[in-house]
Amino acid sequence: xxxxxxxxxxxxxxxxxxxxVGLNNIKPLPGAFFKAPRRMGGGKSKRKCGRGxxxxxxxxxxxxxxFEGGNTPFYLRIPKYGYYENHSRRRQYPPLSLYRLQYxxxxxxxxxxxxxxxxSLTIGRALNINPKRQHYGINLVExxxxxxxxxxxxxxQYASELAIATVERNxxxxxxxxxxxxxxxxxxxxxxxxxxxxPIPKRALPPEDLVEYYTSAESRGYLADPKEIQKARLALxxxxxxxxxxxxxxxxxxxxxxxxxxxxxxxxxxxxWLVDMNRKTVLKPTDPELLEFYKS
Amino acid sequence: xxxxxxxFCPRLSSRLSPSFQAERCTTPKVSACLxxxxxxxxxxxxxxxxxxxxxxxxxxxxREDFKWVERLIPRHQIPPIPEHPxxxxxxxxxPPRDPPPDLPxxxxxxxxxxxxxxxxxxxxxxxxxxVIAHIEGDIWALEKELEEFLPAIIGxxxxxxxxxxxxxxxxxxxxxxxxKKWLLEKGF
Numbered sequence: 368x369x370x371x372x373x374x375x376x377x378x379x380x381x382x383x384x385x386x387x388v389g390l391n392n393i394k395p396l397p398g399a400f401f402k403a404p405r406r407m408g409g410g411k412s413k414r415k416c417g418r419g420x421x422x423x424x425x426x427x428x429x430x431x432x433x434f435e436g437g438n439t440p441f442y443l444r445i446p447k448y449g450y451y452e453n454h455s456r457r458r459q460y461p462p463l464s465l466y467r468l469q470y471x472x473x474x475x476x477x478x479x480x481x482x483x484x485x486x487s488l489t490i491g492r493a494l495n496i497n498p499k500r501q502h503y504g505i506n507l508v509e510x511x512x513x514x515x516x517x518x519x520x521x522x523x524q525y526a527s528e529l530a531i532a533t534v535e536r537n538x539x540x541x542x543x544x545x546x547x548x549x550x551x552x553x554x555x556x557x558x559x560x561x562x563x564x565x566p567i568p569k570r571a572l573p574p575e576d577l578v579e580y581y582t583s584a585e586s587r588g589y590l591a592d593p594k595e596i597q598k599a600r601l602a603l604x605x606x607x608x609x610x611x612x613x614x615x616x617x618x619x620x621x622x623x624x625x626x627x628x629x630x631x632x633x634x635x636x637x638x639x640w641l642v643d644m645n646r647k648t649v650l651k652p653t654d655p656e657l658l659e660f661y662k663s
Numbered sequence: 664x665x666x667x668x669x670x671f672c673p674r675l676s677s678r679l680s681p682s683f684q685a686e687r688c689t690t691p692k693v694s695a696c697l698x699x700x701x702x703x704x705x706x707x708x709x710x711x712x713x714x715x716x717x718x719x720x721x722x723x724x725x726r727e728d729f730k731w732v733e734r735l736i737p738r739h740q741i742p743p744i745p746e747h748p749x750x751x752x753x754x755x756x757x758p759p760r761d762p763p764p765d766l767p768x769x770x771x772x773x774x775x776x777x778x779x780x781x782x783x784x785x786x787x788x789x790x791x792x793x794v795i796a797h798i799e800g801d802i803w804a805l806e807k808e809l810e811e812f813l814p815a816i817i818g819x820x821x822x823x824x825x826x827x828x829x830x831x832x833x834x835x836x837x838x839x840x841x842x843k844k845w846l847l848e849k850g851f
Contacts, residue, residue, distance in 0.1 A: 466754065469753050469754045470754040470756070473744075473747070473752040473753060473754045473756055474742075474744055474756070474775070474776075475742045475743065475744050475745045476742060481734065486735055487734075489737075490735070490737050490738060511754075514753050514754065514755075515753070516753045517753075557732075557735040558732075558735060558736055558737065561732065633731065633735065634731060634734075635728060635730075635731030636728065636731050636732070640728075641722070642729075642732050644732075647726065647729050647732075648724045648725060648726050648729060649724070649725045649726075649728040649729055649731075649732065650722040650723070650724055650725075651722060651723045651724075651725060652721065652722055653720065653721060653722060653723055654721065
């Protein structure tokens with residue numbers, strides 16, 4: 368270290384060898400800055416405990432944040448635009464990962480010997496779909512694509528390309544299907560609907576902006592041409608580099624090829640039918656006009 | 664019904680034509696179900712028919728189709744886990760070893776048959792803990808084994824709390840994955 372000799376020589380030595388003066392190596396002399404000790408109640412003798420004097424502030428009855436005395440507050444007055452416009456009215460598709468689907472199949476909560484739709488997923492408690500919250504169905508998500516191993520016939524509302532490829536590679540089939548909110552209510556709670564004593568309504572067709580999606584073969588739409596779908600299956604297999612299993616050789620081929628009619632909400636139950644839970648029967652109309660209506 | 668829709672979406676209406684539907688659908692349609700079950704109306708001549716009562720019955724009953732309703736009835740119990748050829752299953756689940764390991768304590772599986780080790784975040788997320796629940800038998804023996812096992816992960820003197828009444832052990836720190844694996848290796 369620097370040898371602090373006497374006089375100028377010593378001082379010059381120090382200057383030569385000590386580190387440069389910076390904010391990290393200086394401090395004031397003790398007693399240079401005086402910080403007055405905090406007294407309870409401040410300078411004058413106050414006994415309000417920081418709450419002020421009278422009024423809503425002291426009494427703790429202030430209204431909610433943003434309230435402006437009754438006029439429409441600023442945060443409600445200003446309209447949303449762009450990304451946030453009508454966000455509460457947009458269609459939502461809560462996600463279901465392939466990992467969770469595989470987990471439910473492993474635990475025996477979903478039966479792979481039957482076609483899987485939103486009703487079976489609700490019974491297996493896969494996830495909570497609430498049509499009142501603008502949920503329009505399920506979005507099959509790719510998480511777990513590497514561990515997925517089940518042969519299923521599944522019907523969802525949206526799936527990405529990799530999710531479709533994973534299902535088809537394992538020898539299953541996947542279809543994208545549209546359910547309007549009324550049909551979704553029935554699908555999510557069918558027994559609750561049957562107890563109302565209303566005949567099963569027709570499922571509505573998709574709105575204009577969704578028609579293109581549900582009629583395209585690439586997205587395996589339920590309104591697409593089956594021949595186009597077969598071509599798309601082969602194209603996807605080529606793209607992702609797997610061999611597409613021949614489903615016609617499967618013993619479950621019949622189950623894998625079951626699809627709902629575009630106007631049908633539940634498997635095996637047609638539009639216009641009435642379910643009697645007490646007598647355990649299904650009542651079907653015979654009037655030709657009604658049949659014509661429900662077929663259209 | 665299809666005509667006004669056809670104006671907006673000509674592609675769609677062609678896809679809904681009866682011939683196209685007949686090709687692609689394998690589920691029984693309304694008309695197909697009814698053909699075989701059409702009831703005959705009393706049509707003897709000379710019998711006065713009541714104009715208020717319809718000649719044909721308004722509906723047809725079917726008990727066979729109720730099976731499609733039975734599969735929609737929700738479950739009220741957790742179904743038993745099916746047998747798998749290999750373990751772990753594709754999602755990573757392993758059943759408890761049979762017979763159970765010969766230890767003074769045992770860690771029972773949860774109702775969904777998972778290992779009962781959970782993470783707990785309290786005090787706004789700053790207090791991180793790991794909880795081992797459903798411990799039966801000598802809980803202090805498990806605590807002693809944890810004191811030997813945890814220093815390698817957390818560091819020396821791991822903070823462990825034993826709750827004999829609630830039958831759980833709380834460890835300070837997030838060690839859920841390691842403890843689960845360790846208990847699985849023991850056979851619980």
